[in-house]
Amino acid sequence: MTKFIDISGVHHAYKTKHGPLPVLDGLDVGVPKGEFCAVVGPSGCGKSTLTRLISGLMRPDSGVVIVDGQEVTSPRKTVGMAFQNPVMLEWRTILQNVMLPLEIVAPGMKRDAAEARAMHLLEMVGLKGFENKKPSELSGGMRQRASLCRAIVHKPDVLIMDEPFGALDNFTREDLWQTMRDLRAAEPFTCVLITHDLRESVFLGDQVIVLSGRPARTQFVLDVDLPADRTIDILYEPRAVD
Numbered sequence: 269m270t271k272f273i274d275i276s277g278v279h280h281a282y283k284t285k286h287g288p289l290p291v292l293d294g295l296d297v298g299v300p301k302g303e304f305c306a307v308v309g310p311s312g313c314g315k316s317t318l319t320r321l322i323s324g325l326m327r328p329d330s331g332v333v334i335v336d337g338q339e340v341t342s343p344r345k346t347v348g349m350a351f352q353n354p355v356m357l358e359w360r361t362i363l364q365n366v367m368l369p370l371e372i373v374a375p376g377m378k379r380d381a382a383e384a385r386a387m388h389l390l391e392m393v394g395l396k397g398f399e400n401k402k403p404s405e406l407s408g409g410m411r412q413r414a415s416l417c418r419a420i421v422h423k424p425d426v427l428i429m430d431e432p433f434g435a436l437d438n439f440t441r442e443d444l445w446q447t448m449r450d451l452r453a454a455e456p457f458t459c460v461l462i463t464h465d466l467r468e469s470v471f472l473g474d475q476v477i478v479l480s481g482r483p484a485r486t487q488f489v490l491d492v493d494l495p496a497d498r499t500i501d502i503l504y505e506p507r508a509v510d
């Protein structure tokens with residue numbers, strides 16, 4: 269199958285004042301279009317570095333990073349990003365925050381259409397009725413829901429999430445997993461999720477890529493072979509597969 273994201277043989281060392289710091293030593297990531305790839309690995313192994321390679325914020329010392337058939341050589345507009353602590357513009361409402369990428373990526377879009385698109389997503393994640401609130405009036409989980417809407421409002425070709433649920437309590441986090449699945453069912457996008465949480469990686473991922481070592485490399489890739497409508501129960505009570 270052709271890979272929408274095709275990273276192979278990537279090596280990278282950051283230049284620091286103490287000399288080069290080798291971080292990646294053989295990174296391979298292949299994600300078919302529309303698939304969800306979860307990446308796990310210890311702190312400092314280069315997971316955030318991987319997100320910068322895909323978004324084009326940096327180039328590796330060697331190896332290739334291809335997205336949608338093109339080598340990534342400069343920052344790409346067509347990515348959506350979500351982080352652990354979403355940065356929201358406090359003087360704007362939730363709706364206005366979610367509309368922001370449309371103003372940047374699709375400046376010609378009519379205001380009504382942009383609003384309708386943002387509202388549609390807010391409804392899907394259960395934030396209807398909160399669109400006119402300011403970010404500080406929402407809980408952490410709600411802000412993260414809004415930030416997911418903002419990350420996909422402009423239909424990016426890749427959604428990159430760097431430990432987006434790390435700061436949330438377990439219950440909120442599991443709710444968000446389900447929301448993530450609902451969003452994907454409604455509009456398929458290729459997704460790279462960085463996480464520390466193995467259950468999360470298996471609940472959401474079509475594949476799980478495990479990075480480790482120092483400098484880190486792709487150690488193995490796990491194909492997640494659970495039913496597409498897997499429930500959280502499956503993760504607590506693994507059933508025999510016949």
Ligand code: ADP
Binds near residue numbers: 309
């Ligand atoms: P992870 O997200 O897996 O925790 P990172 O990709 O953020 O790891 O970082 C990998 C390693 O590279 C860490 O040791 C980090 O300190 C170092 N590093 C990250 N960014 C830079 C940078 N811009 N300059 C120098 N070192 C960096």
Ligand code: MG
Binds near residue numbers: 315316317430
């Ligand atoms: Mg990181």
